[in-house]
Amino acid sequence: MAEIRRDLVKNNWVAVAPDMALKPHDFPIKRRGIDPYGNNIFCPFCEGHESSTPPEIIACRENCSAANAPGWSIRVVPNKFSVFQLEGVLAKTQAGIYSNFNGIGRQEVIIETPEHGVDLHDYGPEKISQVLKILKLRYNDLSTDERIKYIQIYKNRGIFAGASLEHSHSQIMGVPFVPRCNSGVVDYYNKNKQCLLCSIIEQEKKFNIRLIHESEHFLLICPYASRFSYETWIIPKQHGEQFGAISEAQISDLAAVCRNFMQMMIVTLRNPAYNFVINTAPVNLPYQPGFHWYMEITPRLLVTTGVDISTGIYMNPVAPELAAALFRKEMTKFI
Amino acid sequence: MAEIRRDLVKNNWVAVAPDMALKPHDFPIKRRGIDPYGNNIFCPFCEGHESSTPPEIIACRENCSAANAPGWSIRVVPNKFSVFQLEGVLAKTQAGIYSNFNGIGRQEVIIETPEHGVDLHDYGPEKISQVLKILKLRYNDLSTDERIKYIQIYKNRGIFAGASLEHSHSQIMGVPFVPRCNSGVVDYYNKNKQCLLCSIIEQEKKFNIRLIHESEHFLLICPYASRFSYETWIIPKQHGEQFGAISEAQISDLAAVCRNFMQMMIVTLRNPAYNFVINTAPVNLPYQPGFHWYMEITPRLLVTTGVDISTGIYMNPVAPELAAALFRKEMTKFI
Numbered sequence A, B: 001m002a003e004i005r006r007d008l009v010k011n012n013w014v015a016v017a018p019d020m021a022l023k024p025h026d027f028p029i030k031r032r033g034i035d036p037y038g039n040n041i042f043c044p045f046c047e048g049h050e051s052s053t054p055p056e057i058i059a060c061r062e063n064c065s066a067a068n069a070p071g072w073s074i075r076v077v078p079n080k081f082s083v084f085q086l087e088g089v090l091a092k093t094q095a096g097i098y099s100n101f102n103g104i105g106r107q108e109v110i111i112e113t114p115e116h117g118v119d120l121h122d123y124g125p126e127k128i129s130q131v132l133k134i135l136k137l138r139y140n141d142l143s144t145d146e147r148i149k150y151i152q153i154y155k156n157r158g159i160f161a162g163a164s165l166e167h168s169h170s171q172i173m174g175v176p177f178v179p180r181c182n183s184g185v186v187d188y189y190n191k192n193k194q195c196l197l198c199s200i201i202e203q204e205k206k207f208n209i210r211l212i213h214e215s216e217h218f219l220l221i222c223p224y225a226s227r228f229s230y231e232t233w234i235i236p237k238q239h240g241e242q243f244g245a246i247s248e249a250q251i252s253d254l255a256a257v258c259r260n261f262m263q264m265m266i267v268t269l270r271n272p273a274y275n276f277v278i279n280t281a282p283v284n285l286p287y288q289p290g291f292h293w294y295m296e297i298t299p300r301l302l303v304t305t306g307v308d309i310s311t312g313i314y315m316n317p318v319a320p321e322l323a324a325a326l327f328r329k330e331m332t333k334f335i
Helices: A125-142 A184-192 A196-207 A248-268 A306-311 A320-334 B125-142 B184-192 B196-207 B248-268 B306-311 B320-334
Strands: A003-007 A012-016 A032-034 A058-060 A074-078 A092-095 A098-102 A106-111 A150-157 A169-175 A211-214 A218-221 A232-236 A274-279 A294-299 A314-316 B003-007 B012-016 B032-034 B058-060 B074-078 B092-095 B098-102 B106-111 B150-157 B169-175 B211-214 B218-221 B232-236 B274-279 B294-299 B314-316
Touching: A058 A125, A074 A125, A106 A125, A125 A150, A125 A169, A125 A248, A150 B306, A169 B306, A184 A196, A196 A218, A196 A232, A211 A248, A211 A320, A218 A248, A218 A320, A232 A248, A248 A294, A248 A320, A274 B306, A294 B306, A306 A314, A306 B150, A306 B169, A306 B274, A306 B294, B058 B125, B074 B125, B106 B125, B125 B150, B125 B169, B125 B248, B184 B196, B196 B218, B196 B232, B211 B248, B211 B320, B218 B248, B218 B320, B232 B248, B248 B294, B248 B320, B306 B314
Parallel strands: A012 B314, A314 B012
Antiparallel strands: A003 A012, A003 A098, A058 A074, A074 A106, A092 A098, A106 A169, A150 A169, A150 A274, A211 A218, A218 A232, A232 A294, A274 A294, B003 B012, B003 B098, B058 B074, B074 B106, B092 B098, B106 B169, B150 B169, B150 B274, B211 B218, B218 B232, B232 B294, B274 B294
16 A cells, blocks of 8 residues: 655655556656657547546436446546555554655546547536536545545646646545645634635735636636746635535636636647646544635646755746736636 | 745745746747757857856866856856846835745856756766866855855756756755755754754665665665655765865765766666755854755656645655665666
8 A cells, every 4th residue: 555655854745655666668758758648549538448447436427328338428437546545544654763654545537528639628618517516526525534634626737737648637636634735824824813815815806916807706816926837826705615615606607717717828828738726625624714715727837947846946937917917818808 | 126925825935026927938848849949949058159148157167268258168157047136135025915025146057068968977977076066166155145045056957857958057046045845854853853864874774775875975865755756865974064065075976976876867767857956054044953965866757746736745656665676776787
């Protein structure tokens, strides 16, 4: 079973499977030089290739087709290469100064479409709503496992965003601990007795220099400390801690906003690789105020360098105020 | 002037120039699709193109050639695109909930060779010694500026390691604060009253499963919590806090070890992109025990994904024990 190893220098965690060694030539970016996807590569996510994935957890099958057979529009399967598994008991191991705990957890893949080469943003808002509903469903299902303490939703699109397959998909991961990565929101709450994201909404409306768009339920901004050039956050205006509690009205609005934004971004940034992630509150832990779920969209126009790796300081060559000005202008063409 | 902005969610820092907006088509990976270097691109680091860089700070000119003219073997220039500058007084600005301090600091480029397309590891140990001596010189010079509190040396090689130019070079950066990134070494010292890197040396010799090689002055290991596949650390066996205090004997040994290791790694991992960074103690601050300088070499076979970005957890598909076993075996062919 995988180990979640403590990095004593960085005060962080690394997931490693002790018996796993991907060979140099098996890495996506080495497999075919810098064109890892290539053509004519067998795609396990395509319709008709259902047996190439682990058995499905759930699928949208409008015509009541059989599980793990063609006839689906969205399909959720366990991540075949996940280092996490749900069997077993959470345990910590110490070896000298080193420590790890075992990889109890879950990684699932949401195959967003049977069609290879069509991106999620190419579909209409109805389709995007369906994907969001499935994400909500899986989020709430994972949270029923008491061992899982944090759930991360994310999407990698393109080789420079870390996607190992081209076929449009997103992922959901449940882990047995809360990453320290977003701990600033708790620090901020403890210091100010206010939600950081609610404060950000208030500030951005007041400053009015990093706003991209406002819909009924969401505010789109380029954040003040954008790590990535043209980084964009989609923040629900109503304070809500758990993504799993997203309402029907929010889903409809988010689907429309996402589609318009993504189509604008793809054109404006000339088809960039990108990630999106949904940050949310921990689950199965005593209530801790300060969390407010939101979506981060990070175009990947730059590769992290030795500076980012060593110091953690991101160098961003695009001021978020200028990124927002460009996006604000372009966004009007897509609404 | 640039701003070092506080990221309130991540408790981190982002360097942004408020008037800078690299256009989408100007990013290296967009400029020419995924072949950003291409052929026939004008290279500002080549001999004869000295006027394309800011005036040199220092250069190795064996035949007493004129500054900023051909006839050099190593050349150090300010980074033309640095967000940092040395003019001015360190100042903090608050705007609502946001804060930043101005970009007092320095980034310099060490152009390691006048020859385009030749990598540092292609040269003999004598050349690598020279580069290390120049790095030491620049380190000690930057540390005479009281405003600089931390100096990071790093190298980006290849597009997947964030290099924007192909011509072999490394960089040195002085910043007016200590990044929190490696704060684990101080936490470890405060808890155990021992140096973490010295403890790691002791543990790795005892466990003997992650050792790659031992020379007179250095230990090469794959670290227990390797963030990157085939990540390797070169640790001086003698406790030393400042890279700037590296001895002549250590430089000679490090040059030989680096050359052998790099040549082995390039062959074994099939010419990967990589970074190296040198982590060291802060400067111009009251003495804080716990630091021990060392070098990290990180092959970049994977691109950071939405998981890394959002949770900070690195997913490494190669167990460091298996990486070390492979490198240990291959290394014997290169010594």
